[in-house]
Amino acid sequence: MKHLSLLFAAIILFAGVSCTQEEQIAEEKSVPVKVYIAKPSSISSYIKVTGTLESNDDAVLISKVNETVEEIVAKPGQKVRKGDLLIKLNDNIQRQNYNAAAAALNSAKAQFELTEKEFERQNKLYEEKAISSQQYDQIKTNFKNARLLLEQAEAQAKLAEEQLQFCYIKSPVDGIVASVYVEKNQMVGAGQQLARVIGPDKMKSKVFVTGGDIYRVKLSQSVMVSVPVLDDKEFKGTVAKIDYALDKLSKSVEVEVELNNGTGELKSGMFAEINIEVEKKDDAITVPQSALLPQTIVQTNLETGLQNTVKKYFVFIVEDGTAKLKEVTKGIEEAGRAEITGGLSVGDTIIVVGQNIVKDGQKVNVIK
Secondary structure, eight states, rough: OOOHHHHHHHHHHHHHHHHHHHHHHHHSEEEEEEEEEEOOOEEEEEEEEEEEEEEEEEEEEEOOOOOEEEOOOOOTTEOOTOOOOOEEEEOOHHHHHHHHHHHHHHHHHHHHHHHHHHHHHHHHHHHTTOOOOOHHHHHHHHHHHHHHHHHHHHHHHHHHHHHHTTEEESSSSEEEEEEOOOOTTOOEOHHHTEEEEEEEEEEEEEEEETTTTGGOOTTTTTEEEEEGGTTEEEEEEEEEEESOOOOOOOOOOEEEEEETTTTSOOOTTEEEEEEEEEEEEEEEEEEEGOOEEEEEEEOOOOOOOOOOEEEEEEEEEEEEEEEEEEEEEEEEEETEEEEEEEETTTEEEEEEEETOOOOOOEEEEEEE
16 A cells, blocks of 8 residues: 555656646756737838939029129129129220110111101101102102111120120029139130039939839939938928930939938039939838748749749748738838738737747747
8 A cells, every 4th residue: 555655656746747848848848939919001112223412403504705804702602692793804895895786776776766757757747748759769768777776776785795704704593602613804705614602402314224114213303312411310301393205225224212301411523322212102011121021933834844933921920929821912111111911900910920940839938
């Protein structure tokens, strides 16, 4: 009897030890994971291109006459308004020509007025048959000649005034003097660059989008511009222009984007990474891209025998403390996130850390 009691105790002890070991083994097999709760959010798709920034109002001022620089009024870095004088060229010759043309115009006007009055007087006499047709034709010819001379004098005066104004180099925009390329008393020729003025408030960049993507780009679409030299700081912009023709060599289309530069941080010549938003979805289910487990599957067409590869995506979700593998349909991607268009519901618990080591049906321990 004593031996039976000892045996019974040993069996109970062994059973207790066995249960404890199984629990420990089960506990050891559970994988620690971190999770993400699926919820609706906004996500966008972008076309990524690169370009160089330049001022939207970027004017290089060129001399239109051969003259000497008489005065430099504005200096680089100086703010100017549209119409402000920047550089004055010697205007002696042009002013003399203008004065002569103005005098000739005044003389032509006076002569025209006299001829016009005489024509009106002779016209009445002709209607009263007080003068002959020959006399009327002569005064009519004199009137036409006087009007022609007046028109010529007006054209000459206008040209002389334009030539005179060419000596006064003025800013065509509100902005900042970026550069002055000449010095006082320097002789400049027609076509020579004198100064450059930029408008700092708005910047632009001309980029090229491939023919396969251009159909997705529309006017006024949002643009995010990242500038590496500014620690990848981002600026918002829009699509301002789209060319209608494909470049024959690059097979791409030129697109111009504009962005505000209210802070003045952006400078002409800066390199920029430009993301053109071509699609945006609100209330989409998104997950971290790292949670996706892609698999490439080879499928064979039984009729043709041809093979093609299909890429599928899976995620692990947690249900009742257990990992379950689910196939999902991936949509657009943005900044480390992916849209899921099928296979998940709002509120699902997705494994985002540990998904590469867990197995389907395995117990998991969610950690925070």
